[in-house]
Amino acid sequence: MSHHIVEFQDVHFHYPDGTAALNGLSLRITHGESVGIVGANGSGKSTLLMHTNGFLLPQSGSITIGDQKLDKKTRQEVRKKVGLIFQNPDDQLFMPTVFDDVAFGPLNLGLSPDRVRECVHEALETVGCLGLSEKPPHHLSGGQKSAVAIASVIAMQPDILVMDEPASHLDPKSRRALINLLMHFHHTKIIASHDLDLILDVCKRCVIIKEGRVIADGPSEEMLSNRRLLEENNLELPLSLQKRDFSPGGDMDEITKLHHLLGHWAEHNSEHAKTYRDWAKKAESLGRKDLAELLLRIAEETVAMDRLFQDAMGLCR
Amino acid sequence: MHMADALLSPAVGATFWAGTLGTIGYCARKLKENMDEKMVPLMGVLGAFIFAAQMINFTIPGTGSSGHLGGGMILAVILGPYAGFIVMASVLTIQAFFFADGGLLALGCNIWNLGIYPCFIAYPLIFKPLAGSGASPKRITIASLISGVVALQLGAFSVVIETLLSGRSELPFGTFVLMMQPVHLGIGIVEGFVTAGVINFVRASRPEILESASSARPLSGGISTGRVFVGLLIAAVLTGGALSWFASSNPDGLEWSIAKVFGKPELPEKETGIATALKSVQKRTAFLPDYDFKKHEGAGEGNRGTSWPAVQPGTSVSGIVGSALVLAAVLLIGLIIRALRRKSV
Amino acid sequence: MFDSEYFNLGYLDTLSYRDTVIHRLDPRAKLIATVLFIVTVVSFPKYEIAGLLPFFLFPVLLFSLADVPVKFILKKVLLVSSFAVFIGIFNPVIDRRIVYSLLGVPVSGGWISFLSIMLKFFLTITSALLLIATTSFPGICHALQKLGMPEIFVSQLLFLYRYLFVLTEETMRIVRARDMRSFGNKGKGIKAFVHLAGTLFLRTVERAERIYQAMLSRGFAGRLHSVRSYRFSGADGVFVGATIAALYLFRAHDIVGAIGRFSMRVF
Numbered sequence: 034m035s036h037h038i039v040e041f042q043d044v045h046f047h048y049p050d051g052t053a054a055l056n057g058l059s060l061r062i063t064h065g066e067s068v069g070i071v072g073a074n075g076s077g078k079s080t081l082l083m084h085t086n087g088f089l090l091p092q093s094g095s096i097t098i099g100d101q102k103l104d105k106k107t108r109q110e111v112r113k114k115v116g117l118i119f120q121n122p123d124d125q126l127f128m129p130t131v132f133d134d135v136a137f138g139p140l141n142l143g144l145s146p147d148r149v150r151e152c153v154h155e156a157l158e159t160v161g162c163l164g165l166s167e168k169p170p171h172h173l174s175g176g177q178k179s180a181v182a183i184a185s186v187i188a189m190q191p192d193i194l195v196m197d198e199p200a201s202h203l204d205p206k207s208r209r210a211l212i213n214l215l216m217h218f219h220h221t222k223i224i225a226s227h228d229l230d231l232i233l234d235v236c237k238r239c240v241i242i243k244e245g246r247v248i249a250d251g252p253s254e255e256m257l258s259n260r261r262l263l264e265e266n267n268l269e270l271p272l273s274l275q276k277r278d279f280s281p282g283g284d285m286d287e288i289t290k291l292h293h294l295l296g297h298w299a300e301h302n303s304e305h306a307k308t309y310r311d312w313a314k315k316a317e318s319l320g321r322k323d324l325a326e327l328l329l330r331i332a333e334e335t336v337a338m339d340r341l342f343q344d345a346m347g348l349c350r
Numbered sequence: 351m352h353m354a355d356a357l358l359s360p361a362v363g364a365t366f367w368a369g370t371l372g373t374i375g376y377c378a379r380k381l382k383e384n385m386d387e388k389m390v391p392l393m394g395v396l397g398a399f400i401f402a403a404q405m406i407n408f409t410i411p412g413t414g415s416s417g418h419l420g421g422g423m424i425l426a427v428i429l430g431p432y433a434g435f436i437v438m439a440s441v442l443t444i445q446a447f448f449f450a451d452g453g454l455l456a457l458g459c460n461i462w463n464l465g466i467y468p469c470f471i472a473y474p475l476i477f478k479p480l481a482g483s484g485a486s487p488k489r490i491t492i493a494s495l496i497s498g499v500v501a502l503q504l505g506a507f508s509v510v511i512e513t514l515l516s517g518r519s520e521l522p523f524g525t526f527v528l529m530m531q532p533v534h535l536g537i538g539i540v541e542g543f544v545t546a547g548v549i550n551f552v553r554a555s556r557p558e559i560l561e562s563a564s565s566a567r568p569l570s571g572g573i574s575t576g577r578v579f580v581g582l583l584i585a586a587v588l589t590g591g592a593l594s595w596f597a598s599s600n601p602d603g604l605e606w607s608i609a610k611v612f613g614k615p616e617l618p619e620k621e622t623g624i625a626t627a628l629k630s631v632q633k634r635t636a637f638l639p640d641y642d643f644k645k646h647e648g649a650g651e652g653n654r655g656t657s658w659p660a661v662q663p664g665t666s667v668s669g670i671v672g673s674a675l676v677l678a679a680v681l682l683i684g685l686i687i688r689a690l691r692r693k694s695v
Numbered sequence: 696m697f698d699s700e701y702f703n704l705g706y707l708d709t710l711s712y713r714d715t716v717i718h719r720l721d722p723r724a725k726l727i728a729t730v731l732f733i734v735t736v737v738s739f740p741k742y743e744i745a746g747l748l749p750f751f752l753f754p755v756l757l758f759s760l761a762d763v764p765v766k767f768i769l770k771k772v773l774l775v776s777s778f779a780v781f782i783g784i785f786n787p788v789i790d791r792r793i794v795y796s797l798l799g800v801p802v803s804g805g806w807i808s809f810l811s812i813m814l815k816f817f818l819t820i821t822s823a824l825l826l827i828a829t830t831s832f833p834g835i836c837h838a839l840q841k842l843g844m845p846e847i848f849v850s851q852l853l854f855l856y857r858y859l860f861v862l863t864e865e866t867m868r869i870v871r872a873r874d875m876r877s878f879g880n881k882g883k884g885i886k887a888f889v890h891l892a893g894t895l896f897l898r899t900v901e902r903a904e905r906i907y908q909a910m911l912s913r914g915f916a917g918r919l920h921s922v923r924s925y926r927f928s929g930a931d932g933v934f935v936g937a938t939i940a941a942l943y944l945f946r947a948h949d950i951v952g953a954i955g956r957f958s959m960r961v962f
């Protein structure tokens with residue numbers, strides 16, 4: 034399975050009006066990685082994404098997806114491996130109902146009608162939108178739209194998911210749901226976004242690009258906590274890492290800081306507990322009582338731990 | 351102006367539907383033969399654009415009244431006649447469903463009036479030669495104005511013809527034409543200005559869009575407008591022939607044959623002189639003393655001579671009572687079902 | 696004006712996704728029944744009034760069985776800027792022959808034919824609105840395709856339906872911005888409109904480009920496939936059969952007259 038690589042080698046691309054969007058970009062991503070692409074507006078993020086799918090082809094240099102070199106002939110094949118999720122779900126969901134939309138890709142792959150229905154069912158189940166199947170996209174909320182957009186892509190069972198600003202249309206709660214969803218995918222993920230907190234949560238690796246070239250590449254925590262590096266590239270620290278100044282004057286004392294950190298650490302506890310319980314149910318339905326029990330205990334412990342966090346935060350006040 | 355179901359006879363409605371369906375089928379075949387797949391989403395979204403733009407009102411200078419875009423000309427210029435017509439037809443279809451503009455039977459007429467003329471007459475015969483291939487805004491403006499006016503004049507004239515052939519309105523031809531054409535002269539000029547404005551705006555800010563749209567579309571000189579015109583001429587002659595056949599040999603065309611099929615003894619409905627009109631009114635109008643005739647068809651023969659408008663009070667009242675009872679029964683049925691449904695919910 | 700039209704559009708669309716006996720019928724059955732209904736109604740001659748009354752049974756049944764809000768549809772029918780009313784109103788002006796005396800009040804042929812046009816107008820428009828209020832638009836498109844409409848026209852209708860709401864919403868935002876900054880009629884002229892429409896046009900073309908990319912990335916190769924299967928069930932057959940039988944009965948027989956005479960004899 035390790036052959037699902039994405040490799041850019043010295044890729045150059047100029048738009049017809051002369052703007053150089055990619056300027057000798059090189060990047061190698063291997064199977065199962067989750068990579069965040071960050072950079073200021075006009076840094077070449079979108080152009081980079083357009084290359085993963087063959088909408089744009091490199092003018093010089095080469096791109097390899099899996100074991101195929103990307104060119105005019107192979108791009109049809111490459112598109113089956115790379116699922117591209119667009120920024121605006123209204124552009125992504127072009128069919129009149131959710132079902133038709135999710136079925137669009139599998140049908141184009143030439144699957145049988147029954148197999149198509151299965152694929153649609155699985156994909157909608159994965160994103161938790163089974164009930165929406167017959168709805169037209171304009172009856173969905175923003176969060177539902179982006180979940181269905183993801184379903185429409187994963188229904189084709191791609192190896193690599195490429196996303197452009199996946200959360201830019203979402204309210205905080207839907208954004209959080211999306212992040213949880215993405216964390217559970219085992220696909221190779223490439224996410225371009227200005228939402229650095231999202232990158233921090235979802236991606237282990239982070240690539241900073243500027244003027245069509247890779248400026249820095251490394252583990253997300255390292256990259257995204259480097260204030261100087263970020264500011265040089267017109268970015269700023271993720272909100273969760275910013276030490277905000279709440280008191281009217283002077284520096285935040287250590288206790289207040291701890292209070293914020295505790296909040297950050299405990300942020301996902303309740304969601305995790307819920308996930309453990311869900312899996313416990315699944316394990317039980319599969320006949321693995323032992324696993325189910327253990328998972329339930331983990332869930333309980335998590336809830337208990339969350340209470341401890343709340344207590345600690347209470348003491349910090 | 352949208353033609354309406356209530357003004358149509360089935361024969362006229364069906365004839366124009368036939369013409370419209372034929373054109374849709376013809377365009378679909380043409381597009382299937384040589385269309386860039388890029389056109390599929392472009393056509394769809396441009397239809398939605400026309401739909402949305404039509405909902406915006408603007409004030410017409412000098413009149414204070416407000417107008418809105420028609421869109422047929424813009425579509426023909428940008429997408430070419432075949433795709434333009436299909437898109438216009440789909441916009442009108444959605445309007446017929448969601449806004450009840452005119453109705454479903456009249457939709458055939460409306461697509462004909464607002465789609466065929468801009469796409470297959472005004473665009474190939476007027477706009478293209480006048481605008482030329484050059485990108486002179488002045489020429490585009492003049493071409494749009496003249497083709498807008500011609501398309502709408504033809505459309506308005508068709509409305510007159512359709513209404514008169516259906517025989518539901520009392521308006522005489524001359525009055526009707528004098529009423530419709532001048533109003534639509536104004537609407538046509540506005541349409542022309544707006545078409546020119548939008549096309550010049552797009553040409554000035556993003557010229558490549560018009561070029562890429564026109565290179566993706568199928569009719570880029572390959573098919574002569576002459577052939578299209580001849581085809582339309584044949585269609586027009588056939589339609590005209592069919593219509594006049596319906597109108598003359600079969601009084602009220604289809605409904606005559608429906609009546610025959612349904613076995614209801616109906617008299618020719620074509621009202622020409624006052625005498626025949628009176629007679630038919632006497633025979634058919636529900637409130638009139640005809641009920642007795644129908645009941646005792648044979649025995650009542652002698653009563654036909656009853657001088658008009660001597661109304662026999664008994665039968666007239668029976669008509670009114672019948673009407674009232676039918677309406678009351680219908681209403682009652684509705685109320686009962688509603689009540690039952692509420693209960694079960 | 697724009698807002699309320701948009702709201703009506705959305706509301707009608709929402710109604711069509713409800714779940715009632717009528718909603719569950721096959722779209723083909725409803726489309727065929729509606730078309731037959733309209734043709735039968737307009738097939739009545741110019742001076743017919745009484746014969747049209749029994750046809751009110753159809754909208755009443757649909758309103759109640761499908762639980763469609765009556766007020767909403769009636770309002771929509773009344774608000775339709777109708778060409779039929781505009782043209783029909785000339786009938787009483789032109790045709791002044793007195794043909795009937797209603798309890799001593801003389802009535803002209805023109806008024807009778809005008810009333811007939813109004814009844815037909817109400818019946819045909821209401822039935823079209825009821826069709827869309829009880830059938831989702833994708834369902835209607837599917838029916839059209841099954842009944843032989845060319846594929847490209849149907850896919851065009853589906854695209855239009857999908858982006859109608861997206862674009863009208865976008866337009867509404869632009870129009871609101873225009874209205875907010877235009878005092879009186881300034882800024883509502885043709886020039887402002889052209890600028891607005893031009894901007895909207897450019898955005899639309901860019902959107903088409905993005906949609907095309909999204910389609911390509913999911914393997915689009917020129918055709919929009921579908922795996923939908925609507926089944927024309929026994930209930931659908933009964934529905935269409937009953938409609939045809941009732942239409943025939945109402946068209947070929949003088950129901951109103953019969954009921955009237957019968958009741959006269961009884962009382």
